[in-house]
Amino acid sequence: MKTTPILEIRGLSKRFGGLVAVSDVNFSIAPGETLGLIGPNGAGKTTLVSLISGSITPTTGDILFEGASIRHLPAFQRARAGIGRTFQIMKPFPGLSVLDNIAVGALFGTSTTAKALQTAREEAREWLELMELQHHADQRADELGGPDRKRLELAKAMAMKPKLLLLDEVMAGLNHAEIDDVIEAIKKVRRTGISVLVIEHVIKVIQRLSDRLLVLHHGQQIIEGKPEEVLEDPRVIEAYLGRRRA
Numbered sequence: 001m002k003t004t005p006i007l008e009i010r011g012l013s014k015r016f017g018g019l020v021a022v023s024d025v026n027f028s029i030a031p032g033e034t035l036g037l038i039g040p041n042g043a044g045k046t047t048l049v050s051l052i053s054g055s056i057t058p059t060t061g062d063i064l065f066e067g068a069s070i071r072h073l074p075a076f077q078r079a080r081a082g083i084g085r086t087f088q089i090m091k092p093f094p095g096l097s098v099l100d101n102i103a104v105g106a107l108f109g110t111s112t113t114a115k116a117l118q119t120a121r122e123e124a125r126e127w128l129e130l131m132e133l134q135h136h137a138d139q140r141a142d143e144l145g146g147p148d149r150k151r152l153e154l155a156k157a158m159a160m161k162p163k164l165l166l167l168d169e170v171m172a173g174l175n176h177a178e179i180d181d182v183i184e185a186i187k188k189v190r191r192t193g194i195s196v197l198v199i200e201h202v203i204k205v206i207q208r209l210s211d212r213l214l215v216l217h218h219g220q221q222i223i224e225g226k227p228e229e230v231l232e233d234p235r236v237i238e239a240y241l242g243r244r245r246a
Helices: 045-053 075-081 098-107 114-130 146-159 176-190 203-209 234-239
Strands: 007-016 019-029 034-038 060-065 083-085 164-168 195-199 212-217 220-225
Touching: 007 045, 019 045, 019 212, 019 220, 034 045, 034 203, 045 075, 045 083, 045 164, 045 195, 075 083, 083 146, 098 114, 098 146, 114 146, 146 176, 176 195, 176 203, 195 203, 212 234, 220 234
Parallel strands: 034 195, 034 212, 083 164, 164 195
Antiparallel strands: 007 019, 007 060, 212 220
């Protein structure tokens, strides 16, 4: 029996005036699968994620989530349906503790009664422990360092109980040791069984996290497949890595 993809992109394009940012992109993500999205700067990766999350609208094409079109749904309704997202620039809620930052995610789409807040904080503590942030529970979130902010961003997104998580360059600005720590945090997220679309420039991250890779160049997809096959493709070496092998 064929499984319905959790996400299916059909002929998706986005134009900004005369600029074509994304052109006729087609792919799908299966339940529980991690798809890596790579390409050079300006390839259209973040635009594609923004189209899926609903922060911008497509020019043409369709987006299906669990078999139903969400093209015309606003971003908050897509989030309630089960699409979560992290951002390249992390902006924790200023003045709130790490615990309450995560609790805000758990409260999304629910009431704001005292009982609901108590439940949200209980759920937040579970993500604090999973992301190894429990020792920072009462600390102001804007005082966290880089790797801990990345973990907080993951915890906030996961507290919303997504079925599909869109990760936009969560490794940006980290050193090698910090990258290894955040990779382990993302692996914990993957083990919950959700689907993941991850944008990343760090090749070792893509290789360690992705079941398949999709490559964009000038807004067009040039190849899709297993990581080891994609990264050996001459088109990828030329367009993404910026060199040809002898």
